[in-house]
Structures are given as structure tokens and as C-alpha cells.
Amino acid sequence: MRVGLLFGGWSYEAFLSATPAIEKSLIRNGHDVVLIDCANNMLPSILKESKIEVAFLSSHGYYHEDGRLQGICDWIDLPYTGANHFSSAICMNKELFKHAISGFNEHNTPYANIKSLEDLKKDNVNHVFTLGKAIIKPITSGASIGIKIIEHKNQLEEDLVKLLGDYGECIIEPFIEINREFSIVVHDLLGEIEVMDICEILTNGDFFDFEMKNGYQDIKKTIPAELDEQLEEKLKIISKSVYEKLGVDGVARIDILVDSTNRINILEANTLPGLMPQSVVPSVFSNQGIEYDKLIEMILMRSFSPKRFTSKKQYGNQPKLSIDVLM
Structure with missing residues (x-):
């Protein structure tokens, strides 16, 4: 089988990849492996032109685990490993994930979403520190990248300037x-x-x-x-x-x-x-x-079995609308 092994990309986590080990394994399993670097604006065209039958996703982080790469594969009808675009997006975003799993969690502690230094004035930021030291994380990074433990609130602004500059939106919550x-x-x-x-x-x-x-x-x-x-x-x-x-x-x-x-x-x-x-x-x-x-x-x-929360394309099966509706 012709397998596209997708790696790299624009995330800070791009270098954290098992690509060499996966490539060797796929070859041992008898597959024809095509290495494809995701850091390319023409990726959809590259995937189509490569004539691969399936995409093995081994790139990590923002753009790769948040549903975007999965959405590209869905768009061009290319089977791929891992979760569908919808689940990937929710699980990658720390605030969305918190909302989604609140019913299962026994530690529904307060948190604050921080997009700028102005957000430090919010009451929920102060509430976080009433429980002791805090932890701040980029909202869409994994692999513990960018995570900082904040001992005191007066330390927060200095660390936040760097984190917002490097990663954008952050989330802060009590350190358990x-x-x-x-x-x-x-x-x-x-x-x-x-x-x-x-x-x-x-x-x-x-x-x-x-x-x-x-x-x-x-x-x-x-x-x-x-x-x-x-x-x-x-x-x-x-x-x-x-x-x-x-x-x-x-x-x-x-x-x-x-x-x-x-x-x-x-x-x-x-x-x-x-x-x-x-x-x-x-x-x-x-x-x-x-x-x-x-x-x-x-x-x-x-990858070849249907993914959850997805539906088939409706090729030409749209309902017919009257001229009055169209006008």
C-alpha cells in the first residue's frame, strides 16, 4: 500500500515526532512510504499529486492535532490515522476540552482565559490564586510546551509576556x-x-x-x-x-x-x-x-473504517429550491 507519512509542520512540537520509527515499521510491514512535510501552503495539492492511499499522521501540535490537518484529508477524501476533525479540535483546545469533560471531572477548579495583559485585571484570575500557586499553559499546545508554574501573582506578568508572544492565548488555573x-x-x-x-x-x-x-x-x-x-x-x-x-x-x-x-x-x-x-x-x-x-x-x-461524527458528502443531492426562494 502507498502510505503518506505526514510529519513536520509549523507547530513548536513539529520536531517531536516518531516519524523515523514509524517509517521503518511501515516498510517492514511491506508498505511503500512517501514522506510528506506538512510545512507547505500547497499541502492539499501535494497530497493529491502524491497518489497516496492513506495518510499516517505523525506531526504534532497546532495545525496538526487541532482538526485542520484532519479537515484537509476529509476535504480530499483521503483516509487518515487518528480522530476526526471535530474531536481533534475539541481535545486540542484546553478551554473547550474543560467544558466538554466537566461532567466527568472531580476537580472542576476555577480558571481564566488570558489573551492579553489586560486580562490580568479579571476577578477570575485573582480567584485562581486564592487556592495557592497556579499553572499557566498555552491554550493549544501539547507535550508540556510552554507550561509554567507560577508561585506568586506578581510573577505572572513577566512570564505571561513571553508566553503570549510565543504562543498566543493562554489558560491559567490552580496548580494541583x-x-x-x-x-x-x-x-x-x-x-x-x-x-x-x-x-x-x-x-x-x-x-x-x-x-x-x-x-x-x-x-x-x-x-x-x-x-x-x-x-x-x-x-x-x-x-x-x-x-x-x-x-x-x-x-x-x-x-x-x-x-x-x-x-x-x-x-x-x-x-x-x-x-x-x-x-x-x-x-x-x-x-x-x-x-x-x-x-x-x-x-x-x-483509517479505512468510518470515523465518528462525520457524514458522507452529498454530491449533487441538495434540495431543489423554488425561484421565489432563490430571489
Whole structure:
């Protein structure tokens, strides 16, 4: 099969890619691989002219995980890996995601959306700091890029100037003291939604920052996590609900914090999770007997099944309107 492996792009996360590992795996699986850099305004034409049969998305961040790249593929009828454009957009935007999962979350803490320094005067910014130190994040970045812990409000303006300049809109919320951090892999690669063994990220109490998350520091993972039966079941039910209710397709990674009272705080649903061999998703599948090449093939084949929250194009089937309506 002729597979387009899409990488790169304009996001700060563009270099965080498993492209080399995925390319080798696709070749081992017998596919003809075409590497396509997404950082090109002519991408729709390039995809059409490449004569690929399917797009394997291995680019990350803004423009790539937020529904735009998925929308391009939908527009030209090109099958692609991962979630549909609608779910991708919601899961990538931290404020939209907060609204979407509020019914599942047990830590619905106050937050503020900040687009400019003027927003620092808002009451909800002050409310965030009544609960202690805060955390500020770009609203549409992943991989812990741009995240800052703010100890005191008087530190906020200095950090915010840089963040707004680099990333644009941000969100600020109370910093929840981490007790335990979990990644739960959910997928529908075999036709039914399945929740895999839970992975616990062991950070020795440190914040799971950019360096840790992206392989610049060694982190330990426990798969399956050592959990009491009640908490394990609760985490799996919530993760499946988030996946299902937001209409996610393919493989997703739901990241969750659990505090010392076992209250759950859902951090994100990553619709294009990292696929480096040592990443959480391949590690979880490997632990359950599915090795890397098989996983890559399963993700690829899922592309040809219908995605959720999408409909067929209505080629020429528009209702006929009377002349009076048209005029």
C-alpha cells in the first residue's frame, strides 16, 4: 500500500515526532512510504499529486492535532490515522476540552482565559490564586510546551509576556499538588472501544515537564499501575467515557492526575499520542502482547473504517429550491 507519512509542520512540537520509527515499521510491514512535510501552503495539492492511499499522521501540535490537518484529508477524501476533525479540535483546545469533560471531572477548579495583559485585571484570575500557586499553559499546545508554574501573582506578568508572544492565548488555573499521574490508553482498533492496562508515570514528585515527557530525562512507568480495584475501575470508566462522548477514533491517551484524596483531575485527551517505541502507547500495547509493528499496522488499517461524527458528502443531492426562494 502507498502510505503518506505526514510529519513536520509549523507547530513548536513539529520536531517531536516518531516519524523515523514509524517509517521503518511501515516498510517492514511491506508498505511503500512517501514522506510528506506538512510545512507547505500547497499541502492539499501535494497530497493529491502524491497518489497516496492513506495518510499516517505523525506531526504534532497546532495545525496538526487541532482538526485542520484532519479537515484537509476529509476535504480530499483521503483516509487518515487518528480522530476526526471535530474531536481533534475539541481535545486540542484546553478551554473547550474543560467544558466538554466537566461532567466527568472531580476537580472542576476555577480558571481564566488570558489573551492579553489586560486580562490580568479579571476577578477570575485573582480567584485562581486564592487556592495557592497556579499553572499557566498555552491554550493549544501539547507535550508540556510552554507550561509554567507560577508561585506568586506578581510573577505572572513577566512570564505571561513571553508566553503570549510565543504562543498566543493562554489558560491559567490552580496548580494541583500531584499525588499520582496516570496515562490511560483507549482505542477502537478492533471495532469496539477498549481500555488498556493503566500506566502510572513515576516522577518522584516532580512536575511532569517538557524534558520528562519528551525523553530528555529518564522516567519510569509502571504497567499495569498498582491500584486498588475501585480506583482502577473508576479511572477506566472515566477514560472510556471521555473517549466515547467526545467521538474520538483510533488510539488516544487520556492523562489524569489523582490527588491524595483520590479525586480525579482529567488533564487531556491526546488524539495523536506519541508513537516512539518507548512512548506510553507502544509500551502499554507491548505489555499486553502487541508489538510495535503490529500496533502501527492496526492504527493504519483503522483509517479505512468510518470515523465518528462525520457524514458522507452529498454530491449533487441538495434540495431543489423554488425561484421565489432563490430571489
